[in-house]
Amino acid sequence: MTLEELHQLAEKERGRQQAFTNRVLVCSSTGCIACNSGMTRDGFITAIKEHDLENEIEVVGTGCMGLCALGPLALIEGDGRLYRNVDGSVASAIVARHIVGGEVVDDNMLDTDDPFFASQMKIVLEHCGRIDPGRIEEYIAVGGYSALAKAITEMKPEEVIEEIRKSGLRGRGGAGYPTGLKWDVSRKAPGDQKYVICNGDEGDPGAYMDRNVLESDPHRVLEGMAIAAYAVGANQGYIYTRAEYPLAIERLKVAIKQAEKHGLLGNRIFESHFNFRIDMRIGAGAFVCGEETALLRSIKGRRGRPRPRPPYPSENGLFGAPTVINNVETLANIAPIIDRSGAWFAGIGTPNSTGTKIFALTGKIEHTGLIEVPMGIPLREIIFDIGGGTPDGTEFKAVQTGGPSGGCVPKEHLDLPVDYESLKAVGSMMGSGGMIVMDSDSEMVDVAKFFMEFCVEESCGKCIPCRVGTRHLHLLLEKITRGEATADDVALLEELCIMVKETSLCGLGQSAPNPVLSTLRFFREEYDELLKPVLGYEPSKPEADPS
Amino acid sequence: MPILTFAMNGHQVSGHDDETLLQIARQHGIHIPTLCHLDGLSDIGACRLCLVEIEGQDKLVAACVTKPQEGMSVHTDTERLQRYRRTIVELLASEGNHQCAVCVVNEHCQLQDLAYAVELQYVRFPYLYPKRTLDATHKDFVMDRNRCVLCSRCIRVCHEVEGAHTWDTAGRSFHCTIMADMDQPWGTAASCTSCGKCVWVCPTGALFEKGQTVAEMEKHRDFLKYIVTARRTGEWIAEEEEGE
Numbered sequence: 001m002t003l004e005e006l007h008q009l010a011e012k013e014r015g016r017q018q019a020f021t022n023r024v025l026v027c028s029s030t031g032c033i034a035c036n037s038g039m040t041r042d043g044f045i046t047a048i049k050e051h052d053l054e055n056e057i058e059v060v061g062t063g064c065m066g067l068c069a070l071g072p073l074a075l076i077e078g079d080g081r082l083y084r085n086v087d088g089s090v091a092s093a094i095v096a097r098h099i100v101g102g103e104v105v106d107d108n109m110l111d112t113d114d115p116f117f118a119s120q121m122k123i124v125l126e127h128c129g130r131i132d133p134g135r136i137e138e139y140i141a142v143g144g145y146s147a148l149a150k151a152i153t154e155m156k157p158e159e160v161i162e163e164i165r166k167s168g169l170r171g172r173g174g175a176g177y178p179t180g181l182k183w184d185v186s187r188k189a190p191g192d193q194k195y196v197i198c199n200g201d202e203g204d205p206g207a208y209m210d211r212n213v214l215e216s217d218p219h220r221v222l223e224g225m226a227i228a229a230y231a232v233g234a235n236q237g238y239i240y241t242r243a244e245y246p247l248a249i250e251r252l253k254v255a256i257k258q259a260e261k262h263g264l265l266g267n268r269i270f271e272s273h274f275n276f277r278i279d280m281r282i283g284a285g286a287f288v289c290g291e292e293t294a295l296l297r298s299i300k301g302r303r304g305r306p307r308p309r310p311p312y313p314s315e316n317g318l319f320g321a322p323t324v325i326n327n328v329e330t331l332a333n334i335a336p337i338i339d340r341s342g343a344w345f346a347g348i349g350t351p352n353s354t355g356t357k358i359f360a361l362t363g364k365i366e367h368t369g370l371i372e373v374p375m376g377i378p379l380r381e382i383i384f385d386i387g388g389g390t391p392d393g394t395e396f397k398a399v400q401t402g403g404p405s406g407g408c409v410p411k412e413h414l415d416l417p418v419d420y421e422s423l424k425a426v427g428s429m430m431g432s433g434g435m436i437v438m439d440s441d442s443e444m445v446d447v448a449k450f451f452m453e454f455c456v457e458e459s460c461g462k463c464i465p466c467r468v469g470t471r472h473l474h475l476l477l478e479k480i481t482r483g484e485a486t487a488d489d490v491a492l493l494e495e496l497c498i499m500v501k502e503t504s505l506c507g508l509g510q511s512a513p514n515p516v517l518s519t520l521r522f523f524r525e526e527y528d529e530l531l532k533p534v535l536g537y538e539p540s541k542p543e544a545d546p547s
Numbered sequence: 548m549p550i551l552t553f554a555m556n557g558h559q560v561s562g563h564d565d566e567t568l569l570q571i572a573r574q575h576g577i578h579i580p581t582l583c584h585l586d587g588l589s590d591i592g593a594c595r596l597c598l599v600e601i602e603g604q605d606k607l608v609a610a611c612v613t614k615p616q617e618g619m620s621v622h623t624d625t626e627r628l629q630r631y632r633r634t635i636v637e638l639l640a641s642e643g644n645h646q647c648a649v650c651v652v653n654e655h656c657q658l659q660d661l662a663y664a665v666e667l668q669y670v671r672f673p674y675l676y677p678k679r680t681l682d683a684t685h686k687d688f689v690m691d692r693n694r695c696v697l698c699s700r701c702i703r704v705c706h707e708v709e710g711a712h713t714w715d716t717a718g719r720s721f722h723c724t725i726m727a728d729m730d731q732p733w734g735t736a737a738s739c740t741s742c743g744k745c746v747w748v749c750p751t752g753a754l755f756e757k758g759q760t761v762a763e764m765e766k767h768r769d770f771l772k773y774i775v776t777a778r779r780t781g782e783w784i785a786e787e788e789e790g791e
């Protein structure tokens with residue numbers, strides 16, 4: 001494909017869409033499918049047929065619209081009205097009253113001026129819920145693959161890396177390593193064969209940001225990978241994701257085929273000398289396989305076990321070749337940066353944490369769902385304005401960020417700006433973007449125990465501190481919640497936490513104690529309250545002298 | 548090969564840039580405890596006993612997999628490291644079912660040696676008493692998983708030196724076990740050549756020869772050095788002793 005042909009394809013698709021007077025977008029991502037959005041879609045199609053509007057109204061299955069708790073969601077593109085809990089009968093009501101009659105169906109309408117929508121800033125998710133992820137034409141019509149075209153036809157690989165470096169983009173997979181720097185190392189590493197890998201393992205409980213991006217806008221990730229490959233000089237890419245994400249896998253497979261068919265992947269992309277292929281690798285679903293060195297082994301079909309670093313994958317990765325491993329969300333940020341410039345991106349967020357971040361809001365919160373906000377936004381705004389606060393008027397207590405590797409942030413830190421450094425300073429971390437809200441009913445020791453149990457099960461068993469240490473940490477936490485522990489046990493718990501953190505081989509073990517350490521830091525009294533009562537003893541009074 | 552100079556426990560030491568901190572320490576008579584490391588096998592940095600401190604760096608590094616840097620200052624035996632090493636041995640002692648008094652390698656066991664070295668007096672963690680199996684189906688050897696510390700030396704020697712890859716790890720976390728072929732009785736494992744290398748490299752009494760009784764078995768691991776050196780140099784016959 002040439003640049004010219006890309007523009008023509010975009011024009012053609014836009015023309016096709018404009019031939020309809022209106023489009024009904026129905027969320028067809030995992031969250032809404034679980035609420036039966038298939039029926040919703042059928043409901044719309046049937047109702048539209050009944051009104052003889054097949055040629056005027058198009059029904060499109062899209063990716064996630066964000067407010068998963070109120071699904072199935074449907075959007076009337078013409079006037080931007082968003083409906084919640086749309087079942088078959090609501091669908092036919094919307095067609096009859098809104099599309100035909102021109103009045104809104106109040107009962108199911110969502111207020112898009114609500115802070116849930118208004119306070120968000122969508123860059124990564126800009127097309128999610130707006131386009132059909134199954135049709136490359138729709139992605140191209142909204143400007144898709146133009147960043148790749150620009151990179152290949154107008155920029156040198158070094159310039160691409162420079163732009164990413166200027167953007168300040170940091171890895172969204174957890175550690176926050178500067179992406180431009182990582183690419184630069186791979187580019188400069190000697191070797192003819194290089195790889196780009198998209199890390200879509202997403203193993204932490206409560207997180208589904210990456211799944212959503214892959215399901216809702218797969219081409220965005222492919223485009224990001226291709227730009228990365230062009231920048232570092234790779235000709236082969238792999239997307240690693242888990243078998244638990246069947247819909248994401250399906251949509252990616254379709255997307256790769258379509259991109260190949262249009263010459264956007266494969267040989268001589270945009271008539272240059274740049275060749276790039278992408279294959280999928282499906283993991284069996286182990287948290288540790290998200291760790292980059294374990295992931296590399298898993299791609300080769302071996303047991304997913306981490307190895308010591310250095311050497312880092314960017315120099316010595318897959319089959320010993322320089323390999324860029326980036327998270328799904330990181331890669332989904334690449335196309336807009338190349339399109340709009342690094343300086344534009346750097347202007348969003350804070351100086352050290354630029355751009356936006358997606359969070360999966362779960363737990364005791366009114367609006368469960370997926371949100372994208374600029375970095376540096378105060379936690380309070382996420383939880384109370386966007387999230388709508390805790391349900392049923394219970395009191396907010398803490399929010400866990402970073403999942404099993406992170407920690408809790410209590411209410412005295414609600415004004416904390418959400419960026420890599422601030423979260424780290426209070427003993428938590430950005431992590432991949434899970435946010436679990438806890439209210440006054442939540443017991444913090446139980447929370448810590450829950451995450452520790454997860455780490456015990458997910459430890460790969462290679463190194464002793466993590467394999468045996470997390471097990472004893474969990475046993476100690478159980479002893480505490482059973483009310484059988486003493487102050488010595490809590491002291492031992494704390495000591496072992498620090499030991500496991502400092503001595504474990506990989507990030508799993510190194511961060512597994514974080515939930516315990518942070519609950520000890522902010523909610524120590526909850527541990528103390530559970531301690532076994534110390535038998536009080538009073539020294540016996542000396543007998544009264546008989547004499 | 549450039550030679551680098553740096554400090555170890557305050558003394559100036561030197562080594563090649565492709566040597567590990569562990570090798571250089573040993574050349575200079577500095578002892579760093581190890582378990583998963585064995586001369587002649589690849590290093591995996593798994594047991595974490597050889598962790599050392601580098602001045603100006605928060606993270607501890609495993610000496611067996613870390614290369615030196617000019618001018619760095621390494622500490623191998625600080626109070627913190629001693630504490631962590633003791634905890635590691637303590638964790639190991641609580642994990643398996645180690646009954647030294649009835650073990651074939653009693654007094655010749657590297658786990659025991661480590662326990663003495665870190666002056667382990669008692670274990671602060673509850674013993675886990677895992678249910679583990681003993682496999683005596685092989686004609687010459689026994690695998691008693693109760694005594695296994697999961698160092699993976701058997702796996703590596705079988706794969707890297709013998710080339711059979713009979714052993715591998717099954718399961719994860721504390722369910723990890725060492726399995727033969729497709730998790731079957733060792734005696735039925737077709738890949739096993741009965742060479743016995745795994746038995747000799749095993750640091751504990753988990754792998755032992757049949758017919759040995761309590762405290763009888765001493766493991767000699769020198770053979771590995773000869774094989775690995777011969778493989779590298781291509782000379783398989785011992786050089787004649789010089790002189791005399």
Ligand SMILES: Cc1cc2nc3c(=O)[nH]c(=O)nc-3n(C[C@H](O)[C@H](O)[C@H](O)COP(=O)(O)O)c2cc1C
Pocket residue numbers: 170171172173174175176177179199200201202203204287288289290291292293325326327328330331432506507508
């Ligand atoms: C236990 C563990 C699990 C991880 N899981 C993931 C994951 O699911 N997805 C991910 O992108 N990164 C994960 N990471 C981080 C990766 O190792 C790696 O840093 C990341 O993929 C780099 O991409 P980025 O620079 O774009 O963030 C995990 C790390 C650890 C230690």
Ligand code: SF4
Pocket residue numbers: 288305306458459460461462463464466467504505506507508509510
């Ligand atoms: S820290 Fe845990 S997950 Fe990582 S290598 Fe060690 S045992 Fe495996």
Ligand code: SF4
Pocket residue numbers: 694695696697698699700701702725745748749750751753754
């Ligand atoms: S059997 Fe011996 S050599 Fe093999 S892992 Fe267990 S302790 Fe190590």
Ligand code: FES
Pocket residue numbers: 580581582583584591592593594595596597598609610611612
């Ligand atoms: S000897 Fe270095 S980690 Fe085991």
